[in-house]
Amino acid sequence: MTIGACLPMLGVALCARAADRPWISTNTAAADEDDHGTWAFDAWAERLGALRSAHATAEYTFVPTTSLQVEAVQARDRDAHESTTAVGLEFKHLFNHIARDGYGWGMVAQLGAAKTGAGGWKDDEVGTKVPFTLSLWDGDGALHVNAGLAKPRAERREWTRSVAIERELVKRVTGFAELAREGSSRIEQLGARYWVRREKVVIDLAWQRQRSDGARASGWLLGFGWYDL
Numbered sequence: 001m002t003i004g005a006c007l008p009m010l011g012v013a014l015c016a017r018a019a020d021r022p023w024i025s026t027n028t029a030a031a032d033e034d035d036h037g038t039w040a041f042d043a044w045a046e047r048l049g050a051l052r053s054a055h056a057t058a059e060y061t062f063v064p065t066t067s068l069q070v071e072a073v074q075a076r077d078r079d080a081h082e083s084t085t086a087v088g089l090e091f092k093h094l095f096n097h098i099a100r101d102g103y104g105w106g107m108v109a110q111l112g113a114a115k116t117g118a119g120g121w122k123d124d125e126v127g128t129k130v131p132f133t134l135s136l137w138d139g140d141g142a143l144h145v146n147a148g149l150a151k152p153r154a155e156r157r158e159w160t161r162s163v164a165i166e167r168e169l170v171k172r173v174t175g176f177a178e179l180a181r182e183g184s185s186r187i188e189q190l191g192a193r194y195w196v197r198r199e200k201v202v203i204d205l206a207w208q209r210q211r212s213d214g215a216r217a218s219g220w221l222l223g224f225g226w227y228d229l
Contacts (some may be wrong), residue, residue, distance in 0.1 A: 006079060006122040010055070012050075021044075021223060021225055022191060022193050022204045023162075023176075024180065024187055025146070025182060026144050026146050026162045026164040026178055027104045027108050027131040027144075027146055029098070029102050029103075029132055029133040029144070030098045030142060031094045031097050031099075031104060032064055033097065034063040034064075034066045034228070035059070035063070036063060036064065037060075037061070038228050039058065039060055039229040040057075040058075040059040040061070040225065040226065040229065041056075041057065041225065041226045041227075042055075042056070042223060042224070042226075043055065043056045043223065044204065044221055044223030044224065045220065045223075046208075046220070047218040047219040047220055047221075048158070048208065048217050049217030049218070049219060050078045050080075050218075051077050052078065053073055053074065053075035053076070054074050054075075055071060055072070055073050056071065056072050057070065057163055058070055064097065065093060065096075065097070065106070066093050066094075068089070068092075069089070069090040069092070070087070070088070070089050071086075071087065071088045071089075071090075073114075073215065082116055082117060083117060084114055084117075085114065085115055086113065086114035086115075087112065087113055087114075087191075088110065088111065088112035088113075089110070089111045089112070090108060090109070090110050090111075091135050092107070092109075093106050093196065094106035096134060098104070102134070103132065103134045103135065104132070104133045104199045105130065105131065105133070106131055107129070107130060108128060108129040108131060108148070109126075110125075110126065110128065110129070111125075111127075112124060112126075112127075113125075118124060121155075124152075124153050125151065125153065126150070127148060127150035128148055129147065129148030129160065130146065130147050130148065131146050132145045132146070133145075136167070137168075138214075140168040141165070141167030141168060141174075142165070142166055143163070143164075144162075144165070145162070145163050146161060146162045147160070150182070150183075158182060158184075159181075159183070161180065161181050162178060162181070162187075163178070163180075164176065164178040164180075165177055166175065172194060172198065173193070173195075174192065174193040174195075174208075175192050175193075176190075176193060177189065177191075182210050184213055185211070186211045186212070187209075187210050188208060189206050189208045189221075190206060190207050191204060192204075192206075199228055200226070200229070202223075202224070203223070203224055204221065204223035204224070204225070205222055206221040206223075207220055207221075
C-alpha cells in the first residue's frame with residue numbers, strides 16, 4: 001500500500017491512497033490459498049524530486065480472500081522545508097480464487113489521514129477500488145487493472161485507475177511496470193523484485209516518475225518485504 005503525505009511536491013499531490021507492493025497505486029486480486037492468519041511487513045524509502053519519504057506497512061490476512069493493512073509514512077519536502085506524517089488503513093475482500101479461475105477480483109476500502117509539521121490531523125481521505133488480476137504465462141506473471149474513487153476532505157472526488165504488469169525474468173527476479181492516474185496526477189513506475197527467499201523475503205528497486213498540472217518529478221524507490229509470517 002502507498003500513502004502519500006497529502007503534501008504538494010512540485011505540483012504533485014501525494015494523498016492517502018492504498019496499494020499493494022511493489023506497486024505505488026495498484027491493488028492486486030490474487031488470493032494465496034496458503035494465507036490463513038498470516039502477517040506481512042513492507043518497508044521502503046523513496047526519493048521523488050525534492051520529496052524524501054519513508055514508508056512501513058503491516059498486513060494481516062484473516063483468510064486467503066480477506067485482509068487488513070495499515071501504513072505509516074514520514075515525508076519531507078526539501079524545497080518547502082515541510083515535513084508530513086500520514087497513516088492509512090485498507091480493508092480488502094476478494095470474491096474468488098485466481099488459482100481456480102485464472103483471474104481474481106474484489107473490493108478495497110481505504111481510509112487515510114495526514115498532518116503537516118506540528119499541526120493537527122487535518123487532511124483525510126476515503127476511497128474505494130475494484131481490483132482485477134489476470135494470471136499470465138502459466139502463473140509466471142500477471143496483469144492488474146484497478147478502477148476506483150477517492151474523496152479528500154473539502155475537495156471534489158477523484159477517479160483513480162491503474163494498470164500494472166509483472167513477469168518472472170529469471171529465477172528469483174520479477175520485472176514489473178505500472179501506469180496510474182489519480183485525479184490530475186499521472187504515475188509511472190518500472191522496476192525489479194528479487195526474492196532473497198521465495199515467497200518470504202524480497203528486495204524491490206524501481207524508478208518512478210510523477211506528473212501533475214504540468215509539474216514533473218522523477219526518482220527512485222528501494223524496498224524490503226517479509227511475507228507469510
